[in-house]
Amino acid sequence: xxxxxxxxxxxxxxxxxxxxxxxxxxxxxxxxxxxxxxxxxxxxxxxxxxxxxxxxxxxxxxxxxxxxxxxxxxxxxxxxxxxxxxxxxxxxxxxxxxxxxxxxxxxxxxxxxxxxxxxxxxxxxxxxxxxxxxxxxxxxxxxxxxxxxxxxxxxxxxxxxxxxxxxxxxxxxxxxxxxxxxxxxxxxxxxxxxxxxxxxxxxxxxxxxxxxxxxxxxxxxxxxxxxxxxxxxxxxxxxxxxxxxxxxxxxxxxxxxxxxxxxxxxxxxxxxxxxxxxxxxxxxxxxxxxxxxxxxxxxxxxxxxxxxxxxxxxxxxxxxxxxxxxxxxxxxxxxxxxxxxxxxxxxxxxxx
Numbered sequence: 001x002x003x004x005x006x007x008x009x010x011x012x013x014x015x016x017x018x019x020x021x022x023x024x025x026x027x028x029x030x031x032x033x034x035x036x037x038x039x040x041x042x043x044x045x046x047x048x049x050x051x052x053x054x055x056x057x058x059x060x061x062x063x064x065x066x067x068x069x070x071x072x073x074x075x076x077x078x079x080x081x082x083x084x085x086x087x088x089x090x091x092x093x094x095x096x097x098x099x100x101x102x103x104x105x106x107x108x109x110x111x112x113x114x115x116x117x118x119x120x121x122x123x124x125x126x127x128x129x130x131x132x133x134x135x136x137x138x139x140x141x142x143x144x145x146x147x148x149x150x151x152x153x154x155x156x157x158x159x160x161x162x163x164x165x166x167x168x169x170x171x172x173x174x175x176x177x178x179x180x181x182x183x184x185x186x187x188x189x190x191x192x193x194x195x196x197x198x199x200x201x202x203x204x205x206x207x208x209x210x211x212x213x214x215x216x217x218x219x220x221x222x223x224x225x226x227x228x229x230x231x232x233x234x235x236x237x238x239x240x241x242x243x244x245x246x247x248x249x250x251x252x253x254x255x256x257x258x259x260x261x262x263x264x265x266x267x268x269x270x271x272x273x274x275x276x277x278x279x280x281x282x283x284x285x286x287x288x289x290x291x292x293x294x295x296x297x298x299x300x301x302x303x304x305x306x307x308x309x310x311x312x313x314x315x316x317x318x319x320x321x322x323x324x325x326x327x328x329x330x331x332x333x334x335x336x337x338x339x340x341x342x343x344x345x346x347x348x349x350x351x352x
Contacts, residue, residue, distance in 0.1 A: 072161025076102025242332030
């Protein structure tokens with residue numbers, strides 16, 4: 001093949017890629033038209049978390065022991081629905097949309113998504129909901145207005161996957177707020193080789209990662225094509241679970257719903273920039289700090305998890321000497337949708 005033909009072939013390939021990117025970008029603009037305030041479920045509400053608003057869903061008696069649920073990548077509070085319903089008979093369940101996901105505000109700047117920033121928002125949510133504080137003007141059903149509602153003092157916080165990163169940061173920054181820390185298949189950034197000394201291994205991105213995720217227009221185009229594109233949603237989420245039947249159309253509809261909010265893709269890109277290329281010097285990125293966790297710690301792990309393999313859970317248990325590791329057979333990275341009854345039964349045994 002002559003150089004001229006090679007050049008023509010390259011130009012055709014570039015034009016084809018550019019055309020596909022253009023189409024997906026147009027689809028994104030047509031899709032992301034809703035405001036969060038108009039689109040958010042009416043059974044939830046927005047909490048002022050300082051620099052932005054956090055969408056939360058609450059269920060259960062307001063004077064029951066409090067449980068705060070924090071989801072992982074690409075999902076939102078509704079992904080916990082089976083868990084919320086199962087626990088709310090005797091717990092005050094609070095599920096949050098961790099920015100930029102769900103209906104919470106979606107800044108398009110990477111600095112908004114550091115572990116410290118996310119942790120301080122979660123702390124603000126806990127304080128705003130007055131967990132552990134007597135509520136003089138929010139009576140439980142059947143109580144007189146103005147009569148204080150007793151609380152159980154602290155919150156149990158449950159963090160899944162990447163959502164566990166700011167959760168651990170909360171535990172290190174404000175241990176006085178927590179009665180217990182529960183981590184579900186946490187993606188804390190372990191090294192790739194299981195036999196290496198445990199350490200956070202994501203502060204040295206490849207040049208490809210650096211180029212891709214540090215360029216807003218490029219990362220937005222890529223995420224438009226794959227990350228927030230409904231065409232690929234099933235494929236993406238099936239890659240996270242070992243029980244493929246858990247990825248039902250109903251769950252896909254739930255996951256896709258808030259992706260119609262304005263600015264979703266751009267905000268996802270900013271979040272990914274922090275996750276993949278930014279240097280992380282948070283307390284929870286230094287694994288030696290795990291020994292400082294003063295509250296009871298439980299670790300729930302799906303045995304067939306291929307995203308964060310079980311050996312990471314075993315290493316984490318060693319790093320937190322007083323922790324308890326509970327292994328769930330037959331499920332992968334998202335056990336609370338892969339086998340909700342078994343996950344809830346295991347979780348309930350760990351709750352106050």
